[in-house]
Structures are given as structure tokens and as C-alpha cells.
Amino acid sequence: MREINVDTITDEVARLCIEACYYLGDDVLAALKKARANEPSPVGQAVLDQILQNAEIASRGELPLCQDTGLTVVFLELGQEVHIVGGSLYEAIQAGVRKGYKEGYLRKSVVEKPFSARINTGDNTPAVIHTEIVPGDRLKITVAPKGGGSENMSYLRMFSPAAGRQGIIDWVVECVDKSGANPCPPIIVGVGIGGTIERTTLIAKKALLRPVGQPHPDPEVAEMEAEILERVNKLGIGPQGLGGRTTALAVHVETFPCHIASMPAAVNIQCHSARHKEVVI
Amino acid sequence: MAAIKITTPLTDEVIEQLHAGDNVLITGTIYVGRDAAHKRLVAALDAGEELPFDPRGQIIYYMGPSPARPGRPIGSAGPTTSYRMDPYAPRLLEVGLKGMIGKGNRSQPVREAMQKYKAVYFAAIGGAAALIANSIKEAEVIAYPDLGAEALRRLRVEDFPAVVVNDIYGNDAYEMGKAQYREVDG
Ligand code: SF4
Numbered sequence: 001m002r003e004i005n006v007d008t009i010t011d012e013v014a015r016l017c018i019e020a021c022y023y024l025g026d027d028v029l030a031a032l033k034k035a036r037a038n039e040p041s042p043v044g045q046a047v048l049d050q051i052l053q054n055a056e057i058a059s060r061g062e063l064p065l066c067q068d069t070g071l072t073v074v075f076l077e078l079g080q081e082v083h084i085v086g087g088s089l090y091e092a093i094q095a096g097v098r099k100g101y102k103e104g105y106l107r108k109s110v111v112e113k114p115f116s117a118r119i120n121t122g123d124n125t126p127a128v129i130h131t132e133i134v135p136g137d138r139l140k141i142t143v144a145p146k147g148g149g150s151e152n153m154s155y156l157r158m159f160s161p162a163a164g165r166q167g168i169i170d171w172v173v174e175c176v177d178k179s180g181a182n183p184c185p186p187i188i189v190g191v192g193i194g195g196t197i198e199r200t201t202l203i204a205k206k207a208l209l210r211p212v213g214q215p216h217p218d219p220e221v222a223e224m225e226a227e228i229l230e231r232v233n234k235l236g237i238g239p240q241g242l243g244g245r246t247t248a249l250a251v252h253v254e255t256f257p258c259h260i261a262s263m264p265a266a267v268n269i270q271c272h273s274a275r276h277k278e279v280v281i
Numbered sequence: 282m283a284a285i286k287i288t289t290p291l292t293d294e295v296i297e298q299l300h301a302g303d304n305v306l307i308t309g310t311i312y313v314g315r316d317a318a319h320k321r322l323v324a325a326l327d328a329g330e331e332l333p334f335d336p337r338g339q340i341i342y343y344m345g346p347s348p349a350r351p352g353r354p355i356g357s358a359g360p361t362t363s364y365r366m367d368p369y370a371p372r373l374l375e376v377g378l379k380g381m382i383g384k385g386n387r388s389q390p391v392r393e394a395m396q397k398y399k400a401v402y403f404a405a406i407g408g409a410a411a412l413i414a415n416s417i418k419e420a421e422v423i424a425y426p427d428l429g430a431e432a433l434r435r436l437r438v439e440d441f442p443a444v445v446v447n448d449i450y451g452n453d454a455y456e457m458g459k460a461q462y463r464e465v466d467g
Pocket of ligand 1: 067068147149150183359409
């Protein structure tokens with residue numbers, strides 16, 4: 001058994017929260033620059049320039065990329081040969097979120113009691129934690145703060161299998177179309193297909209963690225991603241919804257086997273402030 | 282596309298000159314409030330109470346900033362999605378509010394109220410929050426401090442970048458932009 005102390009986990013989570021909110025990934029920056037080069041709309045070009053300029057200002061470490069530093073989503077891949085010592089794993093993660101949001105001057109955007117007293121918890125906890133037990137003796141932590149504007153543009157549909165590939169493609173395009181400017185385009189579209197209600201939404205979200213524009217290893221899925229992306233970028237929504245050809249930087253689809261009678265699908269939209277950082281301990 | 286410089290408070294003459302799609306740079310005082318603050322503002326109006334600021338000619342920016350670091354007036358400060366303020370906006374336009382800054386579409390009743398009371402809706406660039414913060418020179422909480430990031434604030438801005446989305450002539454920059462680049466039917 002390899003031991004990992006909870007204090008290390010707290011410190012790493014705090015660091016990842018801060019880094020995610022100040023430093024946009026190189027993959028996102030490259031995708032934005034490519035989009036800028038191909039965008040025909042003058043307004044769209046100006047918006048993309050400002051987004052790139054914003055990333056440059058944020059990288060100086062004083063002002064986060066976006067004021068909405070999100071609800072903190074944490075993905076864990078916990079090696080089955082790891083022994084967590086010194087306290088509770090989940091509490092260590094919550095402590096890391098608390099620390100990172102305080103020390104990084106990040107906005108606390110979580111309220112208690114969703115439909116009644118929406119009182120701010122004051123420290124951005126609780127984070128939403130997803131844990132997967134994997135072989136090995138390592139712990140991989142991915143911190144992905146998710147803004148409300150893009151998270152609100154999420155969709156779930158339990159398709160009849162007869163709807164097929166085309167039914168899903170048409171629906172995803174429709175979801176992006178009706179989201180318009182709300183999720184801060186250019187966006188990354190996360191799509192989950194298959195599984196059960198909770199699995200399909202989880203893989204839709206996980207799809208957002210893939211490096212931007214990296215196609216799915218299964219050519220059939222990759223082809224679907226390319227087809228959706230092309231159609232989405234013909235919608236005309238453009239950067240910030242002000243018109244143009246860059247509505248999405250990428251479409252990422254993940255799939256999971258499902259019941260003979262079902263074909264669930266989910267869409268989770270990620271704004272251009274596509275923040276996630278990971279570490280392997 | 283040269284930007285039009287405007288200063289607050291906004292007069293009808295200025296508003297008449299603004300058209301959907303125009304780039305503007307706003308200078309002067311603007312107010313900040315989002316969902317929770319709007320709920321209280323409208324409750325105050327309903328109760329016949331005075332608002333914490335005189336809305337006539339003013340602009341409300343839908344925003345909840347990140348915390349200010351020492352030595353800075355404010356943290357990052359980009360717009361939030363406007364539709365959540367749609368149920369409250371017409372009431373404020375009725376009492377003289379002249380501008381709103383946010384992101385995303387407005388409802389039909391809000392668009393109608395803008396035409397009726399001569400007000401405009403601007404979009405700031407969502408997620409360009411660090412860039413926008415640099416145009417904010419002063420910030421102060423003027424009411425509802427218990428709401429934290431959602432408290433009502435007064436800002437002094439210089440050349441705050443925004444785009445006119447809805448003008449008083451019924452135009453909508455989102456619809457216009459989309460129509461121009463759309464390559465699908467319907
Ligand atoms: S959708 Fe993203 S970029 Fe837009 S305000 Fe929310 S977190 Fe920021």
C-alpha cells in the first residue's frame with residue numbers, strides 16, 4: 001500500500017483551483033487562436049481578440065479569467081493500492097477548495113438550500129466530487145470549476161433507439177442553437193450517449209476534460225463529432241452570439257453501452273473559459 | 282468599427298443615436314446588481330419604498346465580481362446571463378432606468394419595455410472579466426452587503442467596452458449577427 005497524506009491532497013487541490021482559474025490551457029489558447037484566424041465576422045474577430053487578451057491579463061496572476069470561478073467539480077481516479085492517511089479524503093478536498101478560493105481571490109458562488117434560503121456557503125464548498133477506483137498506486141485529481149452560465153445550458157433526453165445517430169445529431173445542434181449567447185460562445189460541446197440517466201450526464205461532462213479538438217479514438221464517434229461541429233458552426237451564433245462562424249471550438253462525444261430499450265443522451269456546454277487542471281500524486 | 286463614447290447618465294438624445302451592433306465605450310457611474318439584488322429592488326418598489334439609488338438615466342450592470350485583491354478596486358468583473366433579470370427589468374425601466382449590461386437574449390416583455398421607455402441593452406463580453414476589470418476605476422457596495430458578491434454596487438468606469446444588443450428601434454444584434462452568418466434553414 002502506498003500512503004498519501006490528506007494534507008498533500010488539500011494543498012494540491014488548492015493549487016489546482018487557483019491555477020485553473022488564472023491560466024487557460026494551451027489547448028484552449030491554440031483553439032482560440034485558430035478560430036481567430038478563420039473567423040470572417042469583424043465583430044467575431046474583435047470578440048476573440050478580447051478573449052485572448054483577457055487570458056493574457058489573467059495569466060499575470062492578479063485577476064481570474066472569469067469572475068464566475070464556478071462550482072468546483074473534482075474528478076478523482078484513485079488507485080486501489082493507495083492508502084489515504086491523516087484524515088478523510090473528501091474532507092481534505094473540501095478543505096483544498098476552501099483554501100484555494102480564499103487564497104486565490106476566487107468568487108464563492110455556492111448557495112445552500114437550492115429552492116429556499118439560498119445563502120452563500122461562504123467558501124465555495126461543497127465541491128462536487130466524482131470518484132473512480134482504478135488499478136495502481138496513484139491518485140489523479142482533476143479540478144474543473146464550472147461556471148453557472150454554461151452549466152445552465154445543459155440538456156438530457158431519453159431517446160427511443162429508433163431516433164438513431166441522426167436523431168442525436170439534430171438534437172445536439174438544436175440544443176446549441178437555443179443556448180445562443182448564454183453559455184459565452186465560443187463553446188465546447190460535451191455530449192454523452194448511452195448508459196443510464198446519471199452515466200450519460202457524467203460522460204457528457206467528462207468529455208469536456210479532453211484536450212480541445214482531440215478526436216475520439218473510435219472513428220465512428222470522431223466522425224459524429226466532426227459532423228456536429230460543422231453543423232453547429234453553420235448556425236451563425238458566433239463569438240458571444242454576435243454573429244460569426246466560431247460558435248464552438250470543438251465537440252467531444254463520449255459513449256457508454258446502454259439498455260436494449262434506451263438511448264439516453266446528454267449535452268453539457270463548456271464556455272470558452274474552459275478551466276481544468278490536473279495532478280497525479 | 283470605431284466605438285462610440287458615451288457617458289452616464291444617459292439622455293434620450295444619446296439613446297436615440299445608439300443602434301444594435303454599435304460598439305460603445307462607457308464612462309461614468311454605473312450600478313451593479315444581479316438576481317438577489319433585483320429581487321429586493323423590485324420588492325422595494327412594490328412596497329412603495331425608495332430605491333438605494335435614483336435609477337433615472339442610469340445603467341445597471343448584471344455582474345457579481347470576484348473578490349478584490351488589496352490595492353485593486355474590484356476583482357474580475359464580466360457580465361452574467363441577463364435572462365434571469367427579465368422578470369424584474371420592466372419595473373426598473375418604468376422608473377427611469379436607461380441601460381442594462383449583461384449577456385444573452387432578453388425576453389419579449391423586456392424588449393417591449395425598452396422601446397416604450399427608451400432604454401438600451403448592452404452586451405459585455407462574457408468571460409473577458411479580467412479585461413473588463415481594468416476599465417473599472419472605483420467600486421463601492423451601496424446596499425445589501427449581506428448578499429456578498431451579489432450586493433448592490435456603484436462603479437466608476439472609464440471606457441468600459443460593450444456592444445449595443447437592443448436599441449429603441451426594436452433591433453437585436455444577436456438576431457442580426459446570426460442571420461448574417463447562418464447557413465441553415467429556419
Ligand atoms: S459562461 Fe463561462 S465565461 Fe461566461 S460568465 Fe460563466 S464562467 Fe464566465
